[in-house]
Amino acid sequence: MLQVKIVPVTAFQQNCSIVWDSESKEAVLIDAGGEPEKLQAEVEALGLTVKALWLTHGHLDHAGAVGTLSRIWNIPVIGPHKEDQFWLDMLQEVSERYGFPIPEKVQVTQWLEGGETLHLGEQSFEVRFAPGHTPGHVMFYNADYGLLWTGDVLFKGSIGRTDFPRGNHQQLIDSIQRECFSLPDETQFISGHGPLSTIGFEKQHNPFVASKAG
Template identity: 50%
Template sequence: MALQFEINAVTPFRQNCTLLWDDESGEAVLTDVGGDVPFLLQSVADKNLKLKEIWLTHGHLDHAGGVVEFLKHCDVAVLGPHEGDDFLLQSLPETTAQYGFPVSPVPQTRWLNEGEQLAVGRYVFDVLHIPGHTPGHVVFYCSEAGLLIAGDVLFYETIGRTDFPRGNHADLIHNIREKLLTLPEETRVIAGHGRMTTIGHEKRHNPFLQA
């Protein structure tokens, strides 16, 4: 038995919404429900999983814009991001309207802070606060499974943008170096967009992270 995951690229932004589940218990969570809700609901149903929570890495529309619709069909807790992204979640009606799909502000069950732990079945994930792309960005790291849900912090050979409101390039680089590059090199990284990578690969090949 093991922790399983399925990466689903949703919305026109091709944002990676990850379905995580524990084989043994059938317990599951979804990270960053940006949209394409019927597809995500069907994926959960096809695997006969017990979805317990939605975890959000940050408040941008392609990561959180589908939450309100999802909750109309499935009553689950919404955890994250850090409270620093409240301004983004509150502004979702305006930002999503610009793209033609207005949504309500995301109802928050609980903000997340550095040092908290979340679980999927028997697998425990540490919450790390990684501001820079957004002030309230968090990531989820499971040491037992060697897996990091990185949102828009770290990508294959690049990093998250910092030209959005309240972004900070220096903060992002500092937090990646201090909190992520110190993880085991074999740690698999599910980024918010695009392909997977590993911590070791990024330490050696990411041009933004070289000394």
């Protein structure tokens, strides 16, 4: 059985997801954005063995703890798309600018392109390429449980910012149409910040994309 615990980290309150298989107790962390000691303590309290760190994109508040945890646990870093390499290369610089602790460098083990299938225990996750917020943004979708991790693509009642370097508003809208709104309405999604929502709710009520859902 798939289990999920959301642990908000840093002043940005980024939703890091601890995702695990209840039988094997094997886990992945999606977007370990900071506070590595806090995330370590959560994992230990749950009695899990983390097998990989998955990244939706390269922004500081999603990748800030990845370098430290990948070293401590000696595990691979999976994602994002290689177009976000420049963001990961700037992690230290951006952290200093925001007054955050300087994170360890992130070494990506496997870049993603979209269309791949990732595995955790018996569970499969489809990788969906969704650029716009950043050029290399990916999402993770588990069809069996109807769960989608959208990173900073889609939020409850909102969408990702596109005013960062190489952001593209039209590309983001296209990604939401193609990669989010093509999923069943009852699909629940976990975004990078804020509460959970469903695809159907956003199609009807999200002011940024609802009118385009048809």
